[in-house]
Amino acid sequence: MTGTKAGQPAGEAKPRRRxxxxxxxxxxxxxxxxNVFCRTGYASASTNAIAREAGxxxxxxxxxxxxxxxxxxxxGERLTxxxxxxxxxxxxxxxxxxxxxxxxxxxxxxMVEFNCQNPVFLTLIHSGDAPGIMTEDxxxxxxxxxxxxxxxxGLIQPELSAERRTRTATMVFSLFKAGLExxxxxxxxxxxxxxxxxxxxxxxxxxxxxxxxxxxxxx
Amino acid sequence: MTGTKAGQPAGEAKPRRRxxxxxxxxxxxxxxxxNVFCRTGYASASTNAIAREAGxxxxxxxxxxxxxxxxxxxxGERLTxxxxxxxxxxxxxxxxxxxxxxxxxxxxxxMVEFNCQNPVFLTLIHSGDAPGIMTEDxxxxxxxxxxxxxxxxGLIQPELSAERRTRTATMVFSLFKAGLExxxxxxxxxxxxxxxxxxxxxxxxxxxxxxxxxxxxxx
DNA sequence: GGCAAACACGAGCGACCGCTCGCATTTCCA
DNA sequence: TGGAAATGCGAGCGGTCGCTCGTGTTTGCC
Numbered sequence: 001m002t003g004t005k006a007g008q009p010a011g012e013a014k015p016r017r018r019x020x021x022x023x024x025x026x027x028x029x030x031x032x033x034x035n036v037f038c039r040t041g042y043a044s045a046s047t048n049a050i051a052r053e054a055g056x057x058x059x060x061x062x063x064x065x066x067x068x069x070x071x072x073x074x075x076g077e078r079l080t081x082x083x084x085x086x087x088x089x090x091x092x093x094x095x096x097x098x099x100x101x102x103x104x105x106x107x108x109x110x111m112v113e114f115n116c117q118n119p120v121f122l123t124l125i126h127s128g129d130a131p132g133i134m135t136e137d138x139x140x141x142x143x144x145x146x147x148x149x150x151x152x153x154g155l156i157q158p159e160l161s162a163e164r165r166t167r168t169a170t171m172v173f174s175l176f177k178a179g180l181e182x183x184x185x186x187x188x189x190x191x192x193x194x195x196x197x198x199x200x201x202x203x204x205x206x207x208x209x210x211x212x213x214x215x216x217x218x219x
Numbered sequence: 220m221t222g223t224k225a226g227q228p229a230g231e232a233k234p235r236r237r238x239x240x241x242x243x244x245x246x247x248x249x250x251x252x253x254n255v256f257c258r259t260g261y262a263s264a265s266t267n268a269i270a271r272e273a274g275x276x277x278x279x280x281x282x283x284x285x286x287x288x289x290x291x292x293x294x295g296e297r298l299t300x301x302x303x304x305x306x307x308x309x310x311x312x313x314x315x316x317x318x319x320x321x322x323x324x325x326x327x328x329x330m331v332e333f334n335c336q337n338p339v340f341l342t343l344i345h346s347g348d349a350p351g352i353m354t355e356d357x358x359x360x361x362x363x364x365x366x367x368x369x370x371x372x373g374l375i376q377p378e379l380s381a382e383r384r385t386r387t388a389t390m391v392f393s394l395f396k397a398g399l400e401x402x403x404x405x406x407x408x409x410x411x412x413x414x415x416x417x418x419x420x421x422x423x424x425x426x427x428x429x430x431x432x433x434x435x436x437x438x
Numbered sequence: 439g440g441c442a443a444a445c446a447c448g449a450g451c452g453a454c455c456g457c458t459c460g461c462a463t464t465t466c467c468a
Numbered sequence: 469t470g471g472a473a474a475t476g477c478g479a480g481c482g483g484t485c486g487c488t489c490g491t492g493t494t495t496g497c498c
Contacts, residue, residue, distance in 0.1 A: 062487065063446075181393065201394060204425075277458095279476050286457075
């Protein structure tokens with residue numbers, strides 16, 4: 001084995017030593033990338049534009065990232081990690097015992113909050129335009145979130161077949177993304193109203209499935 | 220007035236005379252564009268690739284379209300027209316008197332059918348990646364569809380405030396798009412199942428709003 | 439203080455893209 | 469049937485993009 005340092009499996013050789021300045025630059029570049037991605041989408045965002053937004057030269061950008069995709073991947077990883085630690089292991093089993101309305105509050109509110117503060121998250125998840133972007137990272141997050149959802153649904157309503165549970169989780173995930181987009185594209189009172197609509201739609205979809213009759217809203 | 224022909228307002232000068240061969244080429248190019256757009260999205264689709272798919276040279280493509288955007292616009296216009304005439308003026312007022320479940324069948328089924336046969340429609344509507352694409356055509360369709368929806372909702376439940384009605388229509392439109400995506404990404408029995416889920420979600424969302432209590436589905 | 443490594447720069451390379459242009463071929467009609 | 473217009477071709481122009489490389493500067497460690 002030709003390990004450069006102790007404990008390195010010598011498979012991929014990239015443990016470049018970073019200075020504090022470098023770490024700062026990386027954060028700067030990721031922030032800039034988030035802005036540019038939000039503004040123009042992943043495919044249309046040019047690395048030169050990201051470097052310019054960060055106030056550095058193109059060469060400097062490539063000192064820290066091997067290519068454009070790596071920027072999105074690292075950004076996605078940091079956001080994922082941030083989301084996980086901000087709200088713990090999201091929707092833990094104890095949520096299963098809550099009434100549907102309260103459970104939706106407990107799950108939807110933090111999710112909306114996070115996505116409002118990090119709009120680039122939805123942009124990255126939603127970008128099917130890139131070549132093979134996020135093939136492992138975004139998919140990993142997607143699968144993980146959906147597995148949690150399936151798990152939760154299984155706890156609430158164990159009589160559902162496996163296929164039905166998967167379909168339900170997929171559907172909830174998709175509906176949530178759609179509603180989230182509307183929430184993010186509005187502000188102030190309208191935004192708050194769309195958050196309520198999002199919850200109402202999820203409630204309306206899930207109530208008949210998990211077998212809890214809910215009080216109807218006043219029109 | 221410097222009109223080239225009779226009745227031409229002389230503002231835009233482009234009434235080029237087409238032969239039957241040209242019309243055939245145009246249809247060929249639009250079909251090819253639909254394929255390429257579906258495969259790679261609008262932004263990543265190159266005009267050279269569209270020409271190659273159609274079996275013609277790049278120069279020939281630009282004999283019939285002034286630029287790349289015009290291809291998408293013309294494609295969108297043809298699809299819109301096709302949709303309108305295929306299902307009449309979609310969801311006419313008489314639907315308002317139907318029970319919610321039947322109304323959803325009457326509206327959702329033809330829409331799903333059309334989008335299954337023309338998957339490029341969703342691709343074009345969904346592509347926010349292009350510079351200023353569809354700024355008049357796609358928006359016109361969006362606004363028109365949403366206006367119809369608002370109208371229908373107003374007929375069913377006249378007590379809703381204008382803002383609430385708009386929000387509801389926007390929400391339904393968005394939820395529908397999300398469900399449609401899931402439907403299009405599956406086949407056979409799974410696809411049929413997701414169509415039911417789509418209807419169920421719309422039913423669940425709308426039932427409390429329009430004040431008709433619906434029979435709950437068996438889980 | 440010296441020196442290797444990390445950091446920073448920015449002109450520019452090669453690839454690709456939307457699109458053009460000069461020219462050949464086919465079609466329509468007087 | 470002659471010729472104007474419509475159609476067809478494909479090399480290639482100007483531009484942008486992702487990315488490189490040679491070179492100079494800053495930092496951490498002895």
